[in-house]
Amino acid sequence: MVAIQLDGVSKQYGSITALRNVDLTVESGEIFGFLGPNGAGKSTTIDILLDFVRPTNGSATVLGHDAQTESVAVRSKTGVLPDGYHVYDRLSGREHVQFAIDSKESTEDPLDLLDRVGIADAADRNAGGYSKGMTQRLVLAMALAGEPELLILDEPSTGLDPNGAREMRKIIREEADRGATVFFSSHILEQVEAICDRVGILNNGELVAEDTISGLRASLETDSRLDVTLENADNGAVSAAEDVAGVTSAIQDGSMLSIALTRESKYEVLAALDREGYSIVDFTTDESSLDDLFAAVTGEPRSEDHTEEDAAAAPTEVEQ
Numbered sequence: 001m002v003a004i005q006l007d008g009v010s011k012q013y014g015s016i017t018a019l020r021n022v023d024l025t026v027e028s029g030e031i032f033g034f035l036g037p038n039g040a041g042k043s044t045t046i047d048i049l050l051d052f053v054r055p056t057n058g059s060a061t062v063l064g065h066d067a068q069t070e071s072v073a074v075r076s077k078t079g080v081l082p083d084g085y086h087v088y089d090r091l092s093g094r095e096h097v098q099f100a101i102d103s104k105e106s107t108e109d110p111l112d113l114l115d116r117v118g119i120a121d122a123a124d125r126n127a128g129g130y131s132k133g134m135t136q137r138l139v140l141a142m143a144l145a146g147e148p149e150l151l152i153l154d155e156p157s158t159g160l161d162p163n164g165a166r167e168m169r170k171i172i173r174e175e176a177d178r179g180a181t182v183f184f185s186s187h188i189l190e191q192v193e194a195i196c197d198r199v200g201i202l203n204n205g206e207l208v209a210e211d212t213i214s215g216l217r218a219s220l221e222t223d224s225r226l227d228v229t230l231e232n233a234d235n236g237a238v239s240a241a242e243d244v245a246g247v248t249s250a251i252q253d254g255s256m257l258s259i260a261l262t263r264e265s266k267y268e269v270l271a272a273l274d275r276e277g278y279s280i281v282d283f284t285t286d287e288s289s290l291d292d293l294f295a296a297v298t299g300e301p302r303s304e305d306h307t308e309e310d311a312a313a314a315p316t317e318v319e320q
């Protein structure tokens, strides 16, 4: 079954094209990472799924319901962690979660949900006094209310420290294990790689890639490197390596061969050297990083905070 389907979705804000003819399918039960630099159109896509924004062209279905004409049904089955949710200062964490539980017509105990996100001890404090990370955890607890079929999480790790980000990933996995579909946006690649079945990469309103991370790597044929230390390196070893399909260059430096090649050809190179009578003492490989992948498909390096640690160290925004 399909959880999310976008067909030719475009969104124009005056002269700004936020989305351009986006087709996207997320299968039910998947953990799907929606990546893109700031301003790529991630939040606009999410807003369209929830009918907070209407597309200029195209259509969207969520859990089999038309996003525009059946938005009530969509929202009743979906848990949402929006970007920049504002809490009610004078209501407690428990009251916030109770509100979410009631709106899903569920019967859970708010304390259980607050416990899952690690802030049960602050249940009766006013949410206005919560830190940014605690607020993010609270909003996640609200999203989890009623065991939704679909979780839509917009930049879920915002404001979380590395531990918090890890706990967030654990909860995402648990939700997928019980059968929920998880669709989350991020510009932090490491988080996406750690848990996603598939990713979509949005750039300037266009979906420039939709694949598994390993599929993306292979299809981009991003260069990797293989350094091989040989007992008996010589020019013949350089030639033997260069003869293998997928090798772009091989350079000898003493006992070491430094080979630029596609990822798939690594083992073939090792096998060829062995066949030609070279004794391999050691080898190391250098996978292209997700940073490289991201730069390759979007044509630009990342400009934002790169890691959870960075994200945690970044100054927090003023809330409310």
Ligand SMILES: Nc1ncnc2c1ncn2[C@@H]1O[C@H](COP(=O)(O)OP(=O)(O)OP(=O)(O)O)[C@@H](O)[C@H]1O
Residues within 6 Å of the ligand: 013, 016, 017, 018, 036, 037, 038, 039, 040, 041, 042, 043, 044, 045, 083, 187
């Ligand atoms: N209400 C609006 N009016 C005008 N332009 C808008 C509006 N909402 C979004 N945009 C523009 O549409 C583009 C896509 O924005 P969007 O918020 O969807 O990107 P994003 O990928 O979610 O970015 P970020 O990671 O910064 O949240 C941007 O150029 C943005 O300025």
